[in-house]
Amino acid sequence: MPNLGATEILIILGIVLLLFGGRKLPELARGSGRALRIFKSEIRESEQEEKKADSTPRSIDPASTERRDDPTV
Template sequence: MLANLTGWHALLILAVILLLFGAAKLPALARSVGQSARVLKTEIRSGDTETAQPAAPGALANVQAPVDSATASRSTT
């Protein structure tokens, strides 16, 4: 679909965008697109780390806190 686009097509698309948004708004538009891409990239990376180390459903239920000897002696008396 995009294989038939040439340089003239790109220039025409850029001219239409310039007419629609105006020259003053183009830097703000580019900045917001860049920020959106940056947020998307960080969300994708954080999603990768969450799925890379999946926790078992009952993994936290089986964890016991270590008990020191002073706490153990108080609880048994």
């Protein structure tokens, strides 16, 4: 991805302003902020669930680990 300088960013902002108008920009920014906040919270929750699953000891079924002396079974 190319580095964007101040001039390029101003040009992009000018085009966005022309496309959406001054009244819609605050609504767009607000909606984008909400979406980003929700996305971040979902990522945090999934990371916490993964940590919980990794730290929880797994129970082992004693019947499956039981050594059987009888080879016919």
